[in-house]
Amino acid sequence: MQRYSAFSLLREGLSGHRGWRPAWTKAKPKSAYDAVIVGGGGHGLATAYYLAENHGLTRVAVLERGWIGGGNTGRNTTAVRSNYFYPESVALYDLSLRLYEGLSKELNYNVMLSQRGMLIAAHTPAQMEICARIANAMQINGVDGRLMSADEAQRRIPLLNQTEGARFKCLGGVWQGRAGVARHDAVAWGYARAASALGVDIIENCTVKDLTIEAGQITGVETNLGPIRTNRVGLAAAGATPGLAAMAGVRLPIHTYALQAFVSEPVKPILDTVLLYLGTGTYVSQSDKGELVFGGGLDRVPTHGQKGNLPAQETVISGLLEMFPAFAQLKLLRQWAGVVDVVPDSSPVIGPVGPAGLFVNCGWGTGGFKAIPAGGWLLSHLMATGEHHEISRPFDLDRFEHGRLIDEAAGSGIAH
Amino acid sequence: MQIFPCPFCGPRDETEFLFAAEAGKTRPEPAPDVSDAVWADYLYGNDAPKGTAREVWVHLTCGEFFVMTRDTTTREVKSCAALPGKAS
């Protein structure tokens, strides 16, 4: 692997940038692997990297039907945080945030993590009490979180709509200083490059069409590029996971919905945190290029089409204008949608399912970008050892049989 | 804006409707014989089909539940019908 550094940049700058090599190798499928991962999004690529790095397994392939990072990983609004409510969730998402904090160094690839903090803004005394409850839960669970006053919120975000007629005045809220944003493509590309350097095959334009099962054991996958033998398969295919699991007769507690995101034309720096309004459900941050990146709740129509509907757009955009009336002057540059895998308790499903050798890492729904390092860490542990890591154990599919749901939608009141 | 059909009120704006569940589930009985796995699948298991789907929706305006058959990729509505059963 060609290492990136200030020195390599200088050397290439002086020699006309002719020495850069492709960051990862575009591989062709071999006939057999020790482990196959379906889905070249962040979770699949991170799984491959940690299989090689943490567990020494390098005869590994990542099969991606399109291009890597072309799914939700390349479509999300890149908020990373660990401001969840339940101890199980905080353990999971804070593992992820801690891994993110060291990721650029670990991968020798700048994922542009920017810990600019995130405010979840409340508008009523009752909501402030909920925020206090979340902040307390976060502190008990050992992560940074605190209540923020209306004055401090106004100081940090001067453009907030605090006028007399404002429908949702900000009374303050819960603040996590270590939250922020990271570059989504860089996370996919950084993991791909590091995995490829350790010998993992990353195979694009390779669609898994069927799973081969003999006597209750996974023995391979059928693809458009031919059959591949393996006795370990990890599914990390977001909204496509239910269809893949069905090939092994497994039904998952997932509905698929479109989630939309929006980007405005770029403007001068006006917002240096991530902001979510409980009242409007809209959240927003400003990209390094100056664009406002924003989104909100799901489209309410189950779908597998990567396009959004108009009612959700209206809700999100009117929410943004309620928060920042001045943004009404901005033009929208782009709007798009991803198909997200939504579970009733808004927590992921990680664990073995169906035949021996089959594992899933899915159900991240609207909030799995922040979880990519942890998702990869935990799925690789499962695939390498056959056993749960203690952090993934509560997220096994069996929680639905035992009634031990981890209801983060109700617990932390957050959609993303 | 998409228009959905209600079998009772006719074509209406999509914002008047709410998806309830995938159609075709039958409650497993008798309760003492139902295993945790079967019950959990009844409560939570979905097919999330890509392509044609039969779904139970509610028209919030009139409060009636009905079955809608749609394509989950193109969003085309193929048919809608009242739920079977006696009117009361």
Ligand SMILES: Cc1cc2nc3c(=O)[nH]c(=O)nc-3n(C[C@H](O)[C@H](O)[C@H](O)COP(=O)(O)OP(=O)(O)OC[C@H]3O[C@@H](n4cnc5c(N)ncnc54)[C@H](O)[C@@H]3O)c2cc1C
């Ligand atoms: C608009 C939007 C905004 C979001 N905002 C945030 C946010 O701010 N913060 C946050 O934490 N999360 C956010 N999310 C959620 C986050 O994007 C996802 O949870 C996360 O990216 C999931 O990663 P993944 O690797 O599991 O899935 P994906 O990145 O979707 O990767 C799955 C891959 O599997 C491939 N695949 C599917 N079927 C097959 C097959 N049969 N064979 C081979 N390959 C296959 C797909 O092509 C795809 O590339 C957002 C999502 C959306 C859509």
Ligand SMILES: [Zn+2]
């Ligand atoms: Zn009606």
